[in-house]
Amino acid sequence: MAQGLYNITPLEPLIAAGYTLLTPNFRLARRIKSQWDARCVAAGRQVWDPLSVQPLESWLLAQWELAVSLDLLPPVTPLTSAQALELWRQVISEHELHSPDYHLLQPAAAAELACHARDILRRWQVDMHGRGTRQLFDLDRDCGTFLRWLDLFEQRLVASGQCTLVDCLTQLTGLSGQIPAVKVALLEFTDLAPLEHAALHALSAEVREIERQTTQGECLLHACSDKRAELQVVAAWAAALHRTTPTTTIGIVLGDMGKDRTALEYLLRREFDCLGRNYRSLPVNFSTGISLAQAPLVRDALAVLGMGLQHTTVTTVVGLLRSRFLDLPDAHSTLAQRFVTQLYTSGREVLAVSDLRDAAANVSGDYAQGLAQGPAQGLALGRHLLTLLRMRELRRRARPSLWAARISEMLSIWGWPGSEALDSLEFQQLELWYRVLDEFRAFDAVCGRIAFADALQLLRECCTRQISQPQTADSPVQVLGPLEAAGLTFEHLWLCGMQGTRWPAAPRPNPFIPLRLQSQLHMPHASPEREWDFGAALVQQYANSCLTLHASYCRQAEGVPDQPSALLQNFTPQALPELPMVAIEWTRSCLEVVLEEVADHRAPPLLSAQRSTLKGGSSVLEDQSLCPFRAFARHRLGVAPLGTFSIALSAAQRGSLLHGALFALWGEIGDSATLLDLGAIQQEQTVERAVQAAFAALPAGRRRTIGVAYRELEAQRLAALLHEWLAVERERSAFSVVQREHAITLQIAQLPMVLRVDRVDQLPDGSRVIIDYKSGVCTVQDLLGNRPARPQLLLYGIAEPDAAAALAFAQVRPRDCRYVGLGRVAAAKGISVDIARTVQSRMDEDDWLVLNTRWRQILERLADAFVQGDALVDPLSPATCLRCGLQPLCRVDKSAGLLEDSEE
């Protein structure tokens, strides 16, 4: 069968006799035409009449148009199927609005079903005005409701002088003999609906159904272990055949095109070696492509249009910044990096576009020396958003056609589709985009004036429906859906996914048509018998159209065992070897190479010039103690994980709120005597003021984004917490607060440091207690050992000229407020003076002063290690890593810590 994909020899007499050839689909029509054209070229002709071959449906519609132009039929406007669907949606939601007893979860899906139901009913020529029929529908709620919708739908059509495509066919049936009749031949039809029959016979002088001569080839059946293995076998098979005979025609039928296409394409590329360099020369045609909405060009256009709405997400913004299709020249600048980092730090994933606009317009370099342009330049992103803001008409409703114009205008603000030249695929996608805009415009037919959000949604749906696929020349290998392949001829054809559970399919009757009616009239998908006949006919058709027919199935899908389709009973089982899942070259190169190992735990020492500019204060030593690598990465490389999103304030932000409130509180109260004198109402007011002060210190942007409710609640919580804390303070003997957030500078092992001590209390005897506020759980253990987990308190301690009298964490936690610490005076409950006992598990020192000396040594060692560039990956405990976030960089073995995780 060297004729290629369709043997037209048997058709020649028909062509000569002037028959119009009708096919079930475009693909076959195109195929036959190109076959015919090839013959004409071979016969040396330069110009000839186009072959009259068409899909049945378009031929019928052309006849309808002809009839209208001859004034045989009244001119009504046929809606496209998308428009009809939109009309259904409107009808359903209208009906729903007036029927309190139901509220659909998926109105759009219902519209599709209803649209389909009407189509079927028309095609099977069911008279929906008949009393009996209507009664049948009214027997149950679903069909009955459909009937109401249908009535509304018809009313709408009539009112606006519109009809659907199937209505056109219906009108044709009444035309018998009025338009010049032609002779038609039907190719490869398995079933025709009664309406199609009627229309054909009304219009044609003669209808011939062409029997295909059968060429029963060999039928083979392959079992594969799973889906992937199956696709792999198919890809390898196709490539091998193609290599031996490049002209051989190969068809691959994918049962589930949507799901498996991408995987098969990849595997074919791998087998045909078209992954890297030869990416564009894969000799394979796919019958479907991707949805236009997913094409990068259009995806970015839609994203940009989304900026006309109220909210967007950080992820979208990051996506825009890397787009090739927008005019954002500074997307890769330092400014942009700073801007993105800020977005992450602000902590909200969903942003108001207005906030985004301000942020992008105002991002500035406070590192003056680094930025040639000077401060507060703002990003192009911000400027575009400002321009967008000026398009006030976005806030008004309009018809789709008007929106189409505005949308183009919006896109031009962003310079879309960019200044870079597009490649040919992108160019095709751009053309498609314009076509979609036309389609969108035409929704004026069914839509009134709609808001921008709805318009964008509609446009997005249009893009999603529109399929983009590279226009390529016919390739020897074709990948097709089950129906598309029917009727085509191949030398080799492979049916994938012939699972017992899917072939034949389980019946899927339309729920809006009474089942009895469906089975009586043999409507499609109505009964298991019909599905079986349908499947069997299809397989027969495949078998007739090739030399060898392969079918494959997998023994299990997602862990569930399955059988081959019963339609394949006559196929001969054949075992093809399964291929390794991993590409052989990968395995080879993995085995060939031995990695080298270098000990790289020490960075160059910190130069003295760099020491003074070091930021981070006490956290440098804390990090050094927790994990030297972490200190190096954070404080010398300046690496920190991007912020994680939260819906409210982050723990750190709440922590600083608490600090701020306590700062204000003690600024007012001052000492224990004042506290004890404070009456309930006064305390109430003082706390209130402290809370207000703390909120005032929050960055304005953040304050706005958290919302009023959160702010109120947080204020209430904070106030309650402060009262709880003051109760702890009231228990203490006399003290006065002498320092709050006091900055001290300190040099420790060559490392200069600026520290901010939360609070210093003085006791009547003049001794000083250093206090560090914590909102988490603290223990004295955090201060002990050679690598104390929270060394900052120790730092504050040694910064005191004479050792402090006590070091204490003020643990300010709801329902668990207390002091935790140690020292030589019991300045509060929870501050231990029994040094020996308190430290015994980790240290030997039993005297306060000796302990302080020891601490100084420990801190000096940590500081020294940092200065020297110690960057060993050595977390204090596995838990340290959990909250660190630097794993990708330090490459600590993740599974190592797991051994511990549930040891109680």
Next chain:
Amino acid sequence: MNTTVDATARAAAINPLASFCVSAPAGSGKTELLIQRYLCLLSRVSRPEQVLAITFTRKAAAEMRERVMGALQSACTGEPCVSPHQQVTRDLATAAIAADRSGNWSLLQNSSRFNIKTIDSFCAGLTRQMPVLSQFGGQAKVQDDATLLYVEAVLELYTLLDEDHPVAPDIKALLLHFDNNWERVQELLVSLLARREQWRGYVGVHHRPGESETYLIATVAALVSDEVGELAHLLSPHSADLLALLQFSATNLSLPVLPHNFPSDLRTCRRIRQLLLTKDGNWRKSITKREGFPNGRGEQQQRKEQWQALMTQVQQIPGLQSRLVAIQTLPELETGSTSWDLVLHLSRLLPTLAAQLLLVFQKHGALDHSQVAQSALLALGNDDAPTDLALRLDYHLEHILVDEFQDTAITQFELLHKLTRGWGEYNAQYPQAPRTLMIVGDGMQSIYGFRGANVGLFLKARREGFNGVPLQHLELRCNFRSDAGVVDWVNRTFVQAFPPQDDVSRSQIRYSPATAVRPPVHVSPVGMHAFKGVHARTQEVDFICAQIATCAAEGTQTLAVLGRSRSHLQPIYHRLQQLNIPCNAADLHSLAQSPVVADLFTLCRALANDADKLAWMALLRAPWCGLQLADLLCLVQYGAAPPDTPVWSSLQSAELREALSVDGRTRLQYLLPALRWARAKRDRLGLRVWVEQTWLQLGGPQCAPDVKSLRDAEHFLQLLEQAEVEGLGLDLEWLSRRLQTSSMSVDDPDSRIHLMTLHKAKGLEFDRVIIPELDRLPRSDGRALLLWDEHTNTRGERLFLLAADDHCPGDAPTLYNYLKAQQRQKTLLETTRLLYVGATRAVSELLLTACVWWDEKADVPREPSRHSLLSPLWQEFKQHMTLHLSDAASEPLDRSVSARPLARLRRDAVDTSADIDVIDSPPVAGRTVARQNNPVERSIGTVVHLALEELSRRQVLPANTGAQDQRRWRMALQQQGLWGDVLETSVQEVHHAIAQALSANHIGRWVLSAGHSGAHSEWALTTVNAQGVIKDIVIDRSFVDRQTGRRWLIDYKNSRPTPGESLHDFVVRESANYMEQLQYYRDAVRTMGAEPVHCALYFTALGHLHTVTELDLPAADNGINPCVH
């Protein structure tokens, strides 16, 4: 070896005239039984769909379908039967085949006619068939994990806070109570949404808050009165004594006197508890002044004796102690208390939350299984107005079989209830052909309480049946799986470990012993090993691994190590890795834990976001580059660049690269081309191919530690494929979630050695089973913010309670504490059942190991924690364990996270003359975007074309157009998408163009005239050009002018001069534009005729015909034959 113990039950189970509840313990061959009954029922129905079998998993459904099919097939082929048991199946299958033939079912061809389904797919089918009744609308995406949707619903709920919604105060109160921690409250509400089938009946969408409140109050009251009543019942023989004693103590403690109808209230019960039990729930040994019994003589002495006597008696009352203990935790709800307020807030807030979820479902067109089930229930109607299902399905459901009923949740239960409505009456009418139900389950294997399964429903169904269809209880006893030795041990051990009685209200199941069918094989089939000492755990692991090693080396037996959680299996897995023993440990590690995947993910992060400095630095540090610390430092500190310069920009600087070490420079020479390539190819290749090719160029596969990890890489890349399919692109959030939930590849999927969790092992069997680390506890989830419980009380009513953490101390009688106690109790029971599931997986050998703590003083092992798996079998274990002492010298497991050297690819210096900046540029189409911008003009053009074509076909050209024509144009313009005002003006324009062409003496009349010869309108031709390219063309108008004998080729254009452009300039411009096209037409036509040719443009809007004289062609010499059309 006794197959007859349950022969009657097995025979009865296939009786099609009755309904059953079958208890089928582990290994009892219930699947075969189900199949037999299924076959039997098939032969009694008129359509196979009328027998519905519901399984727990899709896998089980597939297996059952396969086995039924197998039975039918062998009945057809008539394979010989080897056992009487098989013969039973065969006979039933033969009958079914007969039914198949007579009913024309073609079952053998069409296995989809078997109505064997999971509950989820059955419900999905119902909703599909009833889109309005189920309020579903139509097919939707059902998500297995709908967490993101729940999260969104909660966030939507939060937005109500700023909107003064009626429930705002409730949300606020709840948030405030939980420290305004929105994220934790979010988690809490999310978990509630995930389990909403349990509460929606009480506080769901359609409930008014007041109703819920009343319901909850009533429930608590009923609960208390039930318990009190139960206690009163137990104590009734002793009430006189008790009353006296209580009065006595009350007087002494000056407490209020007790009522006489005793004991009627909770307070009294609590006092009784105090009288009889100590604080921690043990029987009192003595009684003192504190309890109101001062020392003394006379009455005091006498009362104490009376008390003593009473104590001896009441201690004999079975179940009394636990009842008394329970009394302590019974909640006292005081309105106005925090605890109660919280419940009220929740009950007001939940309906709104549920409503928000529906909106989210609607918005995304996606939903969860729970919603499907809920909608299916809705579709079936309520008892007052049931849906006529037969009408919707076109058949009546006649028989239902349900497997694994012990794991049934309430929705399934309700579904069965609705499906069997009216069956009782039907059966009374047709006793010869009744509708039947069979539920099969094993309460002892109920281990899914945490997922909402409620074993109490199994007991309830067994006791009450459904809708007047009673269920006969059949118990299977035979165990076909395990050797007699194992079965005996299991019987002995678990009869003690399980509670003695079934108890619906406490989800309590007693043990029913099994009878072994297989003979004993091993002398000691069950081994129990205890380890003690400092390195006990290490030793235990080593011991287990030694057992595994032996098994792996010899024989063909399968062995499974079954852990309580994944983390419990980790030490064993790591040891096996060290010993190089491959095993099948699926699901032990997530894909994210694979180092190769981690690096790939880093690459994706860097590609996705230039500003992700961490990812970029990590990219430089990964094995394919392996930049050293000094170079990394140099890179970020070089020159005066601000510290947040994107790493990628820094890398561009040649000057900076010069500043690096030689090693660093070399390494970048490898890295940079790959990354440049990646950037140039962004969005130009398939996602997977793009990332994969970049990875390959970086040297990804070479960096993999072993071949197995390449499978992880492949898996990762396949996830990218999937992201592409779902249209997500490089979505890091999605990807990282998928990495967490996907599993790392196993060493060897075909290995006989399996490591898995006990839950996963359900339904499987292995020759040898090891259950390790029995002493270890599950990870504690911390203190739940919210607890709820759904249970069935002694009267078979379902109760639902819900409480939020009220921060009260643990012994306060709050609802929260009560529920907490309940939950703990249920978990303990389930722990025992989990162990039972594990132990019954073993065919011939069972090995149990644990570390034990030693009470050195008494020199006995200490009692293990009640929450450990060891606890239920402690008595047995203690007696028979082999004790292993770990000697101090034994090596502890290597757990240090020691500093590992930087592993990286070797890189030789490349020839620096090679320009690393070279990349292959993307294919560029030199074309720019050309497009007629005005869509309206375009549409008008099209319609004018149509109209002209139509006119040209008329025999007689009219002088004018009619109303009918205008109607047609209007329609055509509408089809082009023009509506409203634009439509009107467009109709006018068309009219103008046509009227102009038709006006008297106008050139248009000549163009359209029917008087020409060889005339065509919209003349379609197929041509082939010199390059062999086939092209279809359409020529608007062509004819041979009779007078001149010239052929005209005319193309219609509806363009106009731009403002200010002269007609001449315009015409020149347009002819230039279309020159090429016209020439092509001309050359094509030339081959068909020898006439001289004129080409022209007809400007419809202007009514102007312009002959493009440049293209004039004289008559051809006779080389060309005119073509015949």
